[in-house]
Amino acid sequence: MDVVQVVRRLKGPSLWHSKVLVTQVPAVILVGVPEEDAAAALSTLRDGGAQAESREQPEPVFLKR
Numbered sequence: 001m002d003v004v005q006v007v008r009r010l011k012g013p014s015l016w017h018s019k020v021l022v023t024q025v026p027a028v029i030l031v032g033v034p035e036e037d038a039a040a041a042l043s044t045l046r047d048g049g050a051q052a053e054s055r056e057q058p059e060p061v062f063l064k065r
Contacts, residue, residue, distance in 0.1 A: 003045070005048070006044055006045055007021055007045075010029055010045075031057065032057065038054050
């Protein structure tokens with residue numbers, strides 16, 4: 001499966017935006033999704049031929065007290 005098609009499926013219907021995103025690596029594909037969804041997306045991207053990794057988003061400073 002082509003990486004552009006995988007990104008298109010994850011991000012939305014625009015093929016052009018998916019192509020641009022894939023060519024501008026490293027790129028953030030998904031933000032603020034549950035861990036299970038991120039793991040599924042990561043697996044799909046890797047199956048499509050992408051070199052992908054998942055990172056935890058740090059909690060914003062203003063929420064820490």
